Amino acid sequence: xxxxxxxxxxxxxxxxxxxxxxxxxxxxxxxxxxxxxxxxxxxxxxxxxxxxxxxxxxxxxxxxxxxxxxxxxxxxxxxxxxxxxxxxxxxxxxxxxxxxxxxxxxxxxxxxxxxxxxxxxxxxxxxxxxxxxxxxxxxxxxxxxxxxxxxxxxxxxxxxxxxxxxxxxxxxxxxxxxxxxxxxxxxxxxxxxxxxxxxxxxxxxxxxxxxxxxxxxxxxxxxxxxxxxxxxxxxxxxxxxxxxxxxxxxxxxxxxxxxxxxxxxxxxxxxxxxxxxxxxxxxxxxxxxxxxxxxxxxxxxxxxxxxxxxxxxxxxxxxxxxxxxxxxxxxxxxxxxxxxxxxxxxxxxxxxxxxxxxxxxxxxxxxxxxxxxxxxxxxxxxxxxxxxxxxxxxxxxxxxxxxxxxxxxxxxxx
Numbered sequence: 001x002x003x004x005x006x007x008x009x010x011x012x013x014x015x016x017x018x019x020x021x022x023x024x025x026x027x028x029x030x031x032x033x034x035x036x037x038x039x040x041x042x043x044x045x046x047x048x049x050x051x052x053x054x055x056x057x058x059x060x061x062x063x064x065x066x067x068x069x070x071x072x073x074x075x076x077x078x079x080x081x082x083x084x085x086x087x088x089x090x091x092x093x094x095x096x097x098x099x100x101x102x103x104x105x106x107x108x109x110x111x112x113x114x115x116x117x118x119x120x121x122x123x124x125x126x127x128x129x130x131x132x133x134x135x136x137x138x139x140x141x142x143x144x145x146x147x148x149x150x151x152x153x154x155x156x157x158x159x160x161x162x163x164x165x166x167x168x169x170x171x172x173x174x175x176x177x178x179x180x181x182x183x184x185x186x187x188x189x190x191x192x193x194x195x196x197x198x199x200x201x202x203x204x205x206x207x208x209x210x211x212x213x214x215x216x217x218x219x220x221x222x223x224x225x226x227x228x229x230x231x232x233x234x235x236x237x238x239x240x241x242x243x244x245x246x247x248x249x250x251x252x253x254x255x256x257x258x259x260x261x262x263x264x265x266x267x268x269x270x271x272x273x274x275x276x277x278x279x280x281x282x283x284x285x286x287x288x289x290x291x292x293x294x295x296x297x298x299x300x301x302x303x304x305x306x307x308x309x310x311x312x313x314x315x316x317x318x319x320x321x322x323x324x325x326x327x328x329x330x331x332x333x334x335x336x337x338x339x340x341x342x343x344x345x346x347x348x349x350x351x352x353x354x355x356x357x358x359x360x361x362x363x364x365x366x367x368x369x370x371x372x373x374x375x376x377x378x379x380x381x382x383x384x385x386x387x388x389x390x391x392x393x394x395x396x397x398x399x400x401x402x403x404x405x406x407x408x409x410x411x412x413x414x
Contacts, residue, residue, distance in 0.1 A: 002049060004058040005111030007104045008067035010034065013060075015042060016108040017049070022116060025049055029105040034066070039073050046079075053078050059115045061086045084111065084120055092119075130308040133262050137305040140255045141348055147248045154180070154241045161185035161234050164220045172245075174204055179217075181242050184235040186224035194218065259301050288399050291406040294360030294367065295392070302352035303396055310400040319397045323349055325390045350389070357388035366408045367391065 002025055007014040012033050017025040026045070032038035046056060058074060059082040060067045074081045093110045114120050151172060158165055162185055169176045178200050183189050197214040201207045263286055289300050303310075313319040320326060324345025360367035367388050374384035399406065 001116075002056050003112045003115040004046070004056055005108040005113070005115065006058065006060040006067070006070070007108040007111065008060050008063060008070070009104070010066050012038070013067070013070060014104040014108045015045075016105065016112045017045075018109070018112045018116060020116060022113060029108050031104075034070070039070060042074075043077065053080070056080065057082065057115050059084050059111050059120075061089055061111070082115065082120070084114065088120055089114060092117075129262070129265075130304060133259065133301060134305040136255055136259050136262065137301055137348065140252065140259065143248055143252050143255065147245060147252070150241050150245045150248065154238060154245070157234055157238050157241075158185075161187075161226050161231065161238070162221065162224055163226070164224055168217060168220055175201060175207055175209055177242060177245070178204065180238060183221075184238040185228075185231050186221040186226045187228045187231045188235065189218055189221035192218065256298075260297055263297055263301060284405075285400065285403050288403060288405045289396060292364070292392070292395060292399070293406070294363040295356050295396075296359070299352045299356040300396075302349050303393075306346040306349045310397050313397070316394050316397055320390060320393060323353075323393055325350065325353070325386065325393055353389040353392055354385060357385050357392055360388060360392065361385075 001020050003018050003020075005016045005018075012031050014029050014031050015026075016029045019025055030045070032042050050056070057080050060071065062083045063086050071081055071083065089107075089111055092114050093106070096110060096113060097106070154171065155166070158171065158180070164186070165171065165176075165180075169179065171177070171180060179197075182200055183192065194211055194214040197217060198209065198211065201209040286300065289295070290297070307313075307319075307322065310319065313322060322345060324343065357367070361371055362368075370391055371384045371388050374387045375381070379387065395406065398404075
């Protein structure tokens, strides 16, 4: 058997090959470019060793997206390829070398040694549907992160140019943005009037901006502490940030619509009848997940995009462990201390479950009861919400595995 370790990078990959005796099949590590020419070079090397694909086990680390195309290429050629946890390979490297030595050649060789030892757990490769969902959801998170930075810039500016504004109206509401876009600083209200201010809101549906509010706003601008320094330049900066924010909001709407569309498509399955005719019918899985009170479509999207097919986890504890929804523990002798929530798992899923748990306190009586019980046991608010998050994860797992709607009588037993 030959073990092929591949260290992945952006533009090239480094390959080491050893046999079951850990003898190098190729004298030293070699490099292949991250191109179709490089992929074919690797195939040529493998075929020069053996034409039997069962004579190889290949492995690479699950580090970002740089190895995705190579992994899919090798899978399409029929090779047995393993996706390895970088944490696992890092610990194995330290064990083998007894020092923190790291370079491309050593990394690829360590992966080959680890494959030979067999003391690894192979990672999960999502199918196209889940990968699409993951790509969209992560892009949504990236846009939201960018939006936060833009909002910070706007708030920083108005802290100087109209510090009284934030206490009067929410800056990022529809009305707040309309005012900031028209009157970016307190000095820009100088030639305005009540009628001009109210006119801004005629096209905004559901607004309640009346004459009294307009008078108060004009009074605030007149008595503002802003000196007027660099008002035109600051106005340009604020307006530019508002345009950028509106663009992000538009992109976010598009991404979220696509996410919902993907969920809807997963809720419909196409089968073929005895006559070969395609029949599209409802798949109740997504619909059943939506029956959990307090759980929104975005929470379902977060869990499925980051975790894929939940049935791959053999048990609930394995699923909870993958999510990282457990506290760290440090025990020595008779002393035992429980620390913060584990850093393992996807922060996107943890955040989505946490926010959904908060929603459950309003919409789900059983979850609220669980929260109250934890609080009565002396747990903090955050600890109690995390307990609800953990319970929520177990419910999602069970519904996904057994494809049944939410039933509190089965989930919460006395």
